[in-house]
Amino acid sequence: MKFGGTSVADADSVTQVVDIVERHYLRDDEVAVVVSAQRGVTDQLIAIAEEIVKSQDTSTIGSFIHSLRVRHEKVLNQVAGDYASEACKEMENRLANLENILDAVHHLRELTPRSRDYIITFGERLNALVVCAAFRQRGIPSTVLDGCEAGIVTTPQHGEAMALPASDGRIKSRLLPLLTEMVPVVMGFMGCTENGIITTLGRSGSDYSAAILGAGIDADEIWIWTDVDGIMTSDPRVIDNARVLSTISYLEVMELSYFGAKVMHPRSIEPAMRKNILVRVKNTFNPDHPGTCIVHHEKRDTRVVKALTYIDKVALVSICGAQMIGRPGVAKMIFSALADAEVNVMMISQGSSEANITLIIDETQLNIAKVALTALVKQGMVREVTTNRDVCAVAVVGCGMAGARGTGGRIFTALGEAGINVMMISQGSSEVNISFVVDQADGQKAMRTLHDEFRLSEEDDE
Incomplete structure (x- = not known):
């Protein structure tokens, strides 16, 4: 199950995520969770990284780190009071690492693709701690893994890396044993090269992360939780009477996502297609809605245009x-x-x-x-x-x-x-x-x- 930025944006949203996962955990379903950064945090990380290269003032770094701390600790205290202290200690370590790399970029006056990738993963690095603590507060054993620790091995193209075939074996050996014991929380959007260098999978890459991990563990299904009821016949901001599609094929989704549909990452279908895994797109805030099922071969209906x-x-x-x-x-x-x-x-x-x-x-x-x-x-x-x-x-x-x-x-x-x-x-x-x-x-x-x-x-x- 992948939860996007709007699905983990605040305490109410995280509570809803825990409710959803708990329902399946209590049914003895084996669930792995992929989380995005809180809504807007990745954009803020990109902005600060690009600003400090040119800025003479380093005070913006400290104020930015403080704002991240306040934002994440507020949610953490609301959803996981008993585990907040422990999670805050690890959060401080991660914020210190972020502050150090931002300071280095400022003094070097250079933002390389490699350092940029590392910086913009911190939204997931912080938010995964919050979600994991919320699961533990509810009595669900959980642990945090970054994309590299979960086994996602990628090409070295920073900003648009793609998973390598070697990922399957690593994911199976690292993630699969955890599923019988707990709910692992994996940071979306990132992996690493075979040499361990952090890479990112492109914007909205957490969908891609979920599909890679799902293929690696031969999941029965991959669920993409978002803030809409499913994949629609068109953009509802343009078409007032756009309708949620009950089913759609892999090929159709790839075409739609390539041409601007925002529900799925363009490359996120390929790993599922390779293993013929059913993908569901569902609404975190309306979980009883059936959503959209993405399948290999869809039953043909009477209409030619989907x-x-x-x-x-x-x-x-x-x-x-x-x-x-x-x-x-x-x-x-x-x-x-x-x-x-x-x-x-x-x-x-x-x-x-x-x-x-x-x-x-x-x-x-x-x-x-x-x-x-x-x-x-x-x-x-x-x-x-x-x-x-x-x-x-x-x-x-x-x-x-x-x-x-x-x-x-x-x-x-x-x-x-x-x-x-x-x-x-x-x-x-x-x-x-x-x-x-x-x-x-x-x-x-x-x-x-x-x-x-x-x-x-x-x-x-x-």
């Missing part, structure tokens, strides 16, 4: 030129230049004339991409590079689209009748996702139009 999502902070890049036509290796040069600049390409579209390739990238990477591609213009490989920031990408997702005739026609007819211009279209060979790009101002309108067109607010046909 859900919609969109990303609004993207940019469109068009590379064109007659010199590209029939010239082998042009695409390779374009994508190699972007890869060398560490620019991630999210969508690709190419005209049959070969004179134009259009890409969608993260808006924050646009300037880097322009520099990389301008070099190709100077070399005469392409004629022109144009960009547009005022766009958003919409994804229409559903396994039922594979082989279904007329789905594309319905999508683009509905958009045309709504007066929405489509600037770019992309579809993968799996036929599970049709993505397109529209003006930023039309993004939410496109979502509402298609949600109505495919009647996604109506319950599944059983």
